[in-house]
Amino acid sequence: MSSSPAKNRPLNPRRIGVIAMHTFTQLVRMKVFYFLGIFAVVLLCSNLLNIQDMGRPDLKGADVLRSIRSVSLGTMTLFSVVLGIVATALLLPKDVEDRTLYTILAKPVPRLDYLIGKLGGVLMLIFVSLVVMDLLMTGVLAIRSSMLLSDQMGGSEFASLSEAQREALRQDVQLQGPTWGLHGATLAIFLRSAVIASTALLLSTFSTSTLFTTVTAVLVYFIGNFQAEAREVFLAGEGTSRLERIGAMLLATIFPDFKLYNVVDSVVQGIALPPAALATLMGLTAFYVVLHLFVSWLVFAGKEF
């Protein structure tokens, strides 16, 4: 009995893993990790953003922790979105340009595995980057919050506070310091970049130009941030014309809703991210990624190179 049909069967984890690892290495060789240096500089600068403390001991220094959280998570969002779009947009045209694609597709590699492997490599790169950035942020926050705590607990301005007030203050500082909620926010950032990367992959199957894919994916990202409004226009019914409703319906159905991932902002504001909300976002992300991969495959499967 021949074993070749089994080899050609799609969704082979080993094969996908090899392509993903190769893509990851390919991207690392493109020196994309240099941006981590920029992140470190941004993170260090955020330590210097000292907003007035109003002369109140209970607010002294807490704004620095808020700045670090806000600047770090904001920078992580921007970097991961840019990385998700650009790295994915580069992949297919680069493989065509290098003629790597022809050698891969000449082998018994199903096109679906190729696409999953490519996206997997990009996601691996984003994940590793976010883990490093998360560690840097957590480290800086841990150092700053412990400095702040020792300052507050030993400072003369705080000496008049009662034990209960000092405890409340300690808890407040700890809430602004490194918390599990921050890692949840990092995960939400990763999920957002996974959706934009899969969108960029879908777009790149239509086009062979990196520039077109990048520009279109950026537009899709911004439009995706208005998606909730489009949905509300469509569902509102009254007070909107038929044309507006059709337009809103198309926007709401075609573009992914990136606004849902803005729960990251609530973490910066000190609101804990419930695990249920994270689980919902993970489910939604899986839905988008599978959908985009499936549609990419529909287009890519019939494409001639």
Place this chain on the structure above:
Amino acid sequence: MTSRFRPILIALGVIIAAGALRMPMEQAMTRDFRRQGLLEEELDIDVKEKIGQNSMVVALAGVRTLVSSFTSLQMTENFTKTLWNKVEDNAETTVRLSPRTPYYWDIGGWHVGYNAASAYRSDSKLPKLRAEAEARRWVEKGRRFFERGAHNNPGSWRAWVALGNFCSNPSFFPDDRKASEAYNKAIETGGAPPSIYRYCLLAEARAGQDPEKTLAEVRELLKVPENRVPTLLCLNYVLEAQKSRPEDPVAAAIANFGSETKALRNLGAYFTNVSGRLPNDGVETAIRLLEGRAGIAPDSPQSFILQREKLIEERRFTR
């Protein structure tokens, strides 16, 4: 249809079908996240204009809090330049981008309510009446700002205390009834430190609302040793005197404070705290009697009665 376009049309069909499937789900998620406070409401058009095109793009890219950090920094910069209208604009933009950060409401209210109002009041270039009118206008703005901050963060005791403190401040057209309401709301959150209970009672006493109830609350609070601070002991004395004038004020004072010396010291400090605007029923009589027993003459500089008269005179002069 040519075979070239067929996959694209099929792809579009799949995307629209999947979109129709997820739309109600995403609508429910958005509603649920907003209810949990995890997602903000939409930005108003005027905020979009204020933060400018570039910042708006960044804000829409999912980093609203990052933009609010920068507008907060701009607010600080404009504060150092005493550009109060810009400070107000920055404060508004910051809180609209991050409405659930009590700190931003606190610092915005501080700039608008306290700093801008004080600056206008002491502006020598303005006629006195105009300066006072401008100060009042900014105090009103500051109060509204603190009120909005508290209503946007009903679970934050800090936001309610910030409002209560502002409404109690003697320099900013105090509103004691509003202050006591704010302190009560802070206590209702369950996180307020014990000092807020005392502030609340002081505000209630200043407002003069239901002294019987305030006295009962003061007595309850005094059962805890930590709360036996001079001001609260004095308030207890005053409220008891309001209820029924003591036949022997000295005996009542000793019963309340423990000794004549402590009674004179505490009641004296309470009596000379003119800016505290606390009720004084029975205090003057008790101090006169205690000073008489301590051998302090009415015209002696040690006399608290004389000290208070001087302070009131000074305040009248400085105004």
